Amino acid sequence: EAEVAQSPRYKITEKSQAVAFWCDPISGHATLYWYRQILGQGPELLVQFQDESVVDDSQLPKDRFSAERLKGVDSTLKIQPAELGDSAMYLCASSWGHSVGTEAFFGQGTRLTVV
Amino acid sequence: QQQVKQSPQSLIVQKGGISIINCAYENTAFDYFPWYQQFPGKGPALLIAIRPDVSEKKEGRFTISFNKSAKQFSLHIMDSQPGDSATYFCAASEHGGATNKLIFGTGTLLAVQP
Numbered sequence: 001e002a003e004v005a006q007s008p009r010y011k012i013t014e015k016s017q018a019v020a021f022w023c024d025p026i027s028g029h030a031t032l033y034w035y036r037q038i039l040g041q042g043p044e045l046l047v048q049f050q051d052e053s054v055v056d057d058s059q060l061p062k063d064r065f066s067a068e069r070l071k072g073v074d075s076t077l078k079i080q081p082a083e084l085g086d087s088a089m090y091l092c093a094s095s096w097g098h099s100v101g102t103e104a105f106f107g108q109g110t111r112l113t114v115v
Numbered sequence: 116q117q118q119v120k121q122s123p124q125s126l127i128v129q130k131g132g133i134s135i136i137n138c139a140y141e142n143t144a145f146d147y148f149p150w151y152q153q154f155p156g157k158g159p160a161l162l163i164a165i166r167p168d169v170s171e172k173k174e175g176r177f178t179i180s181f182n183k184s185a186k187q188f189s190l191h192i193m194d195s196q197p198g199d200s201a202t203y204f205c206a207a208s209e210h211g212g213a214t215n216k217l218i219f220g221t222g223t224l225l226a227v228q229p
Contacts, residue, residue, distance in 0.1 A: 004158070033216070042121075042204050042219025043159065056214040091158050098215040100147050100166065106158030 002026040004107035006092050012113045018080035021110045025074070025094030033104060034067055034077050037089040049075065050098065082114045119207050121220025128227050134192040136223045138205035141186065145207040149217070150179065150190045153202045162203070163190070195227045 005024040013019045025032050030051050035043035046065065048056040051072040060067065064083070069075040079086055089111050093104040120139045128134045138148075149164035165172045165179040165188065172179045178191040192199055205220040 031215075040222070042119075042206070042221050043217070044219070045216040048214060048216060056216055093158070098210065100210045100215075101164065102215070103149075103161050103164075104217065106151075106160065108156070108158050 002105075004092055004094050004105055006090075006107035006110055008110055009108065010111045010113075012115060013082050015084055015114055016081040018078065019082050019112065020076055020078045021090050021092075021112075023075045023077070023092030023107060025092070026105055029094035029096055029105075030072070031095045031098050031102075031104075032069055032075050033093040033095075034075070035091040035093060035106075037091055037109070039088070043091055046077070048098075055098075079112075082112075084114050087112055087114045119205060119218050119220045121205050121223060123223060124221070125224040126226070128192075128195045128225065130195065130197060130227055130229050132195050132227075134195045134199070134225055134227070135189060136203055136205070136225075137187065137189045138207075138220050139185075139187045140207050140218075142207070142209065142218075143186070144209045145218075146210055147208045147215075148179070148181065148188050149206050149208075150177075151204045151206060151219075153204065153222075159204060192225075195225075197227045197229050200225055200227050 032049040034046045037043040047067045049069045067077045089109040091109045093106045095102045095104045150162045151159035152162045153159040176193045181188045206217040
């Protein structure tokens with residue numbers, strides 16, 4: 001069964017260091033999402049790509065976060081510098097498109113702890 | 116306007132009982148209402164979804180009831196099983212242009228006791 005692959009699964013980093021997460025969506029999925037899930041809360045969208053283009057990054061803290069999907073396939077989310085409040089689960093999801101009823105498939109996430 | 120409010124925060128049900136989780140929304144432009152199930156250490160997985168043109172959708176033991184006028188929807192799990200113990204999130208999205216981000220509720224931790 002096709003899955004959204006994410007790595008690493010866990011990451012511990014010191015405050016002010018840089019950290020990066022990688023996501024490989026399900027083959028053929030044009031839409032890719034990065035969500036952040038703080039413990040005890042629901043996921044919140046950080047950025048949405050359609051192919052290689054960003055279509056929504058309104059909730060992305062652009063002073064420290066960046067995301068790219070250069071060839072419209074896999075994607076990287078970077079945080080520099082990391083802050084204590086960035087500790088969370090970072091989830092990648094993908095879907096065929098963005099029309100109504102299109103299911104978004106989530107990866108297992110990267111659990112980030114900033115110390 | 117973008118919030119989806121979910122209750123209860125946690126729920127304990129006996130095996131064989133009915134689990135009910137409720138959600139409410141404000142944005143009348145939302146046009147897709149999925150429920151996600153999340154086990155510890157895993158990403159959310161779609162359980163069942165509904166569009167506002169129907170009032171109920173049933174898939175196996177899982178049913179969504181939708182009340183458009185009240186802007187509320189709920190998940191009913193019939194014959195709850197210990198394997199249903201997980202966190203459940205309601206969500207809503209609006210499809211316009213190229214975006215369709217999901218707005219999630221805060222989650223309900225369900226424990227089904229054997």
